[in-house]
Amino acid sequence: MSTRARTPATTAADDHLANSVTHRVADALAAIEAPDVVLAVTRRGRRTMMTAGTRTPATTTPPPTPRDELHYEIGSLTKTFTVLLLADLARTGVLSLDDPLAAHLPVLPLPHPDSRRITLRHLATHTAGLPRIPGDLVPGALLHPYTSGYARYDTELLLRTFARTRPRHRPGTRWHYSNFGVALLAPAMARASGTDYPTLLTTRVLRPLGLVGTTPGPAHTTASAIGHRRDGRTPAPAMDMGAFTGCGAVHSTPGDLLTYAEAHLTPEATPLSLPLRDVQIPQLRCGWRHRETHTLTWYHHPAPNGPMLFHSGATFGQQTFLGFHPASGTGVAALATRRGNRCRLVETAYDLLYALAADPGGGGADRTP
Template sequence: MVLEGTARALLRRVAGEQVEARVPSLVAAVLRDGETVWSGTRGEVDGAPPGPGTQYRIGSITKSMVATVVMRLRDEGLLDLNDPLDKHLPGTPVGEVTVAQLLAHTGGLTAEPPGPWWERTPGVDPATLTAALDGAAAKHRPGRRHHYSNVGFALLGEVVARHRGVPWDLALREEVLEPLGMRDTTTRPRAPHATGYAVHPWADVLLPEPEHDAAAMAPAGQLWSTLPDLSRWAGFLARGDRSVLASATLAEMREPATVDDGDAWTGGYGLGIQLLRHRGRRLAGHGGSMPGFLALVWADPADGTGVAFMANTTSGLRPALGTDLLDILDAHEPVIPGPWRPAACDTGLLELTGPWYWGPAPYVLRLRSGRELSLGPAGGHGRASRFASREDGTWVGLEGYYAGETLRVVRRPDGTVSHLDVNTFVFTREPYDPAAPVPGGVEESGWR
């Protein structure tokens, strides 16, 4: 748990937001190391403060959960992210769009389905939705840009249903919600739950918002949840759970597939997960907005810190509330680094460590735990990557420019190390070592 002063500062921020944004009720939680360390509420639901069992609609946070099931299908070999939609859901006018593009909102699909505003009207079944799509469903060339699409996740929900043989929400419950202990997350509200309201812009009065079963559009934003359940989801995004998803797969979902603010790159999107860079943190999560409700989850996998909040208002709540709560936690109780300890490494690889040169540029190769290597510029600027060992004696890049590329240690006939070959880039022990096979050769007269 947090210290008393930290708790007061967090509650003050939540209380101020509830008053200034005129929110009927607001619940929030902060996590550290993947576990809830503080939670607070303001306002009322049916005349009393909301409790831990009070449900709120979480809107598009649903998308991240649906995406998790899609990635499970991928890991099981039932689909490939490069598969066109037509392979798994034939007959749509956007069949050439890939599964990955749907997950990352880069398929160019229209944001909303045809017909009246789907969030405030009863939904239609998947067959009716698919039949209503036409040539106008494609707004941009697939892969060209980030264009948020609720329709895309409706289609992904149907892909899940066809592979699992049950509705998408039943597959989600069995494969994700139950293993994570999220038993109070449901497709329709159950008591006790908050009523969604619109707050009049110029008077302190409320208007109840309608709530319907979105049917085919449900995978885009149907779910209701509680603060403890949403905190469990934040913890999963931060720390993972191998019973739900392989760690590498969750990390893949958190990788930026596209950015939504151009060169600034403060916000982006992975595979079903929104991304935000904030004060040195790279946060993963999602926001949710439905008539009468707003919700948000952010998690930092680097240290397990996270935040979740929900409110029953259509608009007015500031998204910065989430990062403000994280900033308060960092300011009042900064993370104290754990002690350094020696790692279990393959000491037979020590001969590879130390300085290497790509042409005249100095790099440093370090040995990490096990047989993992890291290669990066000595000055901190340039291409860097970690490399995992393979059974054939080579290493594969895990990130950055060298992700997926091969590092080979090339030895002389006597067994000593000659140079490193990283996908044709030759790294030598001396700048442009004439004894190494530097591409293009080395000027015979040498340095002058």
């Protein structure tokens, strides 16, 4: 286990709080089983970052990159970046959240009337009525679980598939998680702005927020985390998301994810203050008996002293979690190079954030169901 911390000038009370956070992070880290794990907390401007894992780094010259400096596949956490970009384009008048999707796509034959009713907001909030993935990806996913079917999907195929897909329900009436829907935001934003999605994301979100280690795709560096299959030993192939880049292709570092969380905690300190606030506004109720709330992009759960917002992501060999609690100024980032039932990364990180939210003074409390 290794620990790194960034601390400004502190008081005795600050030090007590930091020690409490450190102990909590260490306990949570011990509950996550994976070859590589990074668990990081930002709390009132102080950062605590700890790493561990079952993988023994090879003895090489130069030494291997520390776990907390690697670039990780963040999977569906990418969606929060894409929707923040959408909110920024809406704030600057490039488009409106309630524009019909069809208005920002090439002319398509849309035989199903509900397809023309789908708006950009519906896509962002998973209420467009589209399936989780296109139907023609399902057989391949079952037969070849570690082969990315997304890789063969270019934008032209994505749009053709959308044109022939009948929405499952009238847009805006039900919540149904959809990679397919969020993927369509990328070509829509590109057409509305005249700029491709990777360039848009880099120039309008990543650079303004100072996310120098975050890229809309592979980082093209030897410091990339290597994912593992469920056995914890077999390397998993890197994800190629094809036209689904906007819903799962971003790579990032633990430090950048904390910076991203801090931007949401203090939007006024960034160039994207209004979009960062917009993506935190509750939009709808979802889940069992509509007990859960969803913002434009974040899950929004009740917690002591105020709600906490979070999202997770997974690829073939990696998992991520990012959440924040505005009332206590707390953010939690968790990353691991394994996806599997025994990893427990998401639930452990969620419980850590809840515990920190429960007691802003640092003492904490048990999570109540």
